[in-house]
Amino acid sequence: MTAVLFGCAATLSPTPAAAEDAASGPLKVAFVYVGPVGDHGWSYQHDLGRRAVEERFGGKVVTTMVENVSEGADAERVIEELAEAGNKLIFTTSFGFMNPTIKVAARHPEVMFEHATGYKRSPNVATYSARFYEGRTVVGLIAGKMTKSNIIGYIGSHPIPEVISGINAFTLALRKVNPKAEVRVVWVNAWYDPGKEAAAAKALLDQGADVICQHTDSPAPVQAAAERGAWSVGQSSDMTRFGPNSQLTSIVDEWDVYYISRVQAVLSGTWKPTDTWGGLKDKMLYLAPYNPALPKDVLELAEKARVDIMDGTLNPFAGPIIGQDGKEILPAGKTLSDADILRMNYYVEGVQGKLPR
Amino acid sequence: MTGFETLIGILAATIAAATPLLLAALGELVVERAGVLNLGVEGMMLVGAVAGFAAAVATGSPAAGIAAAALAGMVMALLFGVMTITLLANQVATGLALTLFGTGLSALAGRDFVGIPLNPLPRIAVPGLDLLPGLEPLLSQDVLVWLGLAMAPALALFLGRSRAGLVLRAVGENHGAAHELGHPVAAVRYGAVIFGGAMAGLGGAYLSLAYTPMWAENMTAGRGWIALALVVFATWRPGRVLVGAWLFGGITIAHLHAQGMGFAVPAQFLSMLPYLATIAVLVAISRDAAQIRLNAPACLGKVFHPER
Known part of the structure; x- marks a missing residue:
């Protein structure tokens, strides 16, 4: 029974109607971290950004995070799973996630990706970094x-x-x-x-x-x-x-302002694959x-x-x-x-x- | 800063870097000499590290931290013992599972302890240190460093000269014969495994209480695996474990110093060295069948079933 239902869902998902259905619920946003949130450094700061997003948008947004993802084949699998789970915006927060992000993004044109500190972009991959x-x-x-x-x-x-x-x-x-x-x-x-x-x-x-x-x-x-x-x-x-x-x-590092602005862009339909390199004045x-x-x-x-x-x-x-x-x-x-x-x-x-x- | 002071600094840092390897490897050496291969060292170290840190923070007592670390390592090892000695599970698979379990468990238990600072373990100086100017960084160390240094000769004596040590080695070499002679194979192995757990826990505690007094996920960063390699590198001899730990620790420290002085050293090569050296030793002893028999415990990794 489950298999049948799953089969139906799978064939329906690419149609516009299904996409609209997904959009009517809360926006699903995912974050991929290279280290543990408990590193008290890089990944920790990204997670503070994620929490700022949750706080700002309340019930309009549901966030997921995956920590300790190693840079390489494992990253591609994790990002792929997040895309398939219906996340519409995925932040991949380490330089080594660049190629996996680009690959998964090519297979999921309906999902928007944000890759930190990289330089490769595509129609649905934006990049961002801070002028450390x-x-x-x-x-x-x-x-x-x-x-x-x-x-x-x-x-x-x-x-x-x-x-x-x-x-x-x-x-x-x-x-x-x-x-x-x-x-x-x-x-x-x-x-x-x-x-x-x-x-x-x-x-x-x-x-x-x-x-x-x-x-x-x-x-x-x-x-x-x-x-x-x-x-x-x-x-x-x-x-x-x-x-x-x-x-x-x-x-x-501070990602709150950027993350909130990007989630807002998706919600209001103005998201573009931009390249952001912000510094002290941008509060990054x-x-x-x-x-x-x-x-x-x-x-x-x-x-x-x-x-x-x-x-x-x-x-x-x-x-x-x-x-x-x-x-x-x-x-x-x-x-x-x-x-x-x-x-x-x-x-x-x-x-x-x-x-x- | 004079050359002498730098040299003392390098030596002191080497001893510190070697201590977690030394403690964990000496424990694993006893385990393997009893014929059990426990690949869960990394997991037991992590659980020891978080337990030690948590206890030290909660009670404010470094002694409580050390005791908790040893105890936590023992509990983990007991789990391994029940699985492999009583339930006869495959040792390699169980050991790997123990590492994965320990990594996750320590991360979960340590969630509330991230970002909390702690004072390092107090240092205990060699008596009469005042007479040896300039050697203070070397001869004033914390209790876990001294324990590691004392444990190597103590274990060499225990394994080589005591009756209990002989029984332990007999169990590791030929558990069937030891059993026939009336030695309690399972009990001896439990004892060895639990001792190994305590030592791995202490090795982890050295990291979270003394080396970098804090808790951070996965803070052992592969030291458990180096400890395992070290046991093979040392061909199951405590004295050689001590030398090997200094060597492996010294390579890291010398490499960092060389960089600071402006030499370009490929870091990746140096992080491979402990494993390369171990493979080299393995190849060297494997060339000669007699050598292997002399060194590796013959029943290492084999499940003991008294009825068979």
């Missing part, structure tokens, strides 16, 4: 003022443009206020591995770093810095409680409350930079930009284009070590 590097500029200025050893430790996840542009924006700002400071990068090849992140932080501290930055998602580096009395900068979420005397600030990221120990001049410097980035008077990638080899990459008076930032594959002057390929 804008936060790095502010943090670089603070670090340049606060370091005494002039060695900054920076824990990287994967050497992709998003992370590299963060390192470079940080270093450019750092050297603007402190030309003697240098950045040492350690790649842990994971977005989320507390043990390895802590070990990387300790290695950098042993090498004399007194500020630890991270582009990984666990609070372990903040904790390791706090234990040694060093400064740290959090990532993805506010990690203050893991090092109240250590975290200078944190670069926090913000800086966690500054550490109260920051001196007044540093605080003012940071706040001024933040406001200037928001109103466009300060561009994190304004020339002159000098590469690691001492050659000029960008002359004074010019700024890097978005395309240049999105394919950044070099270190600027002031970063130690070679970029892994």
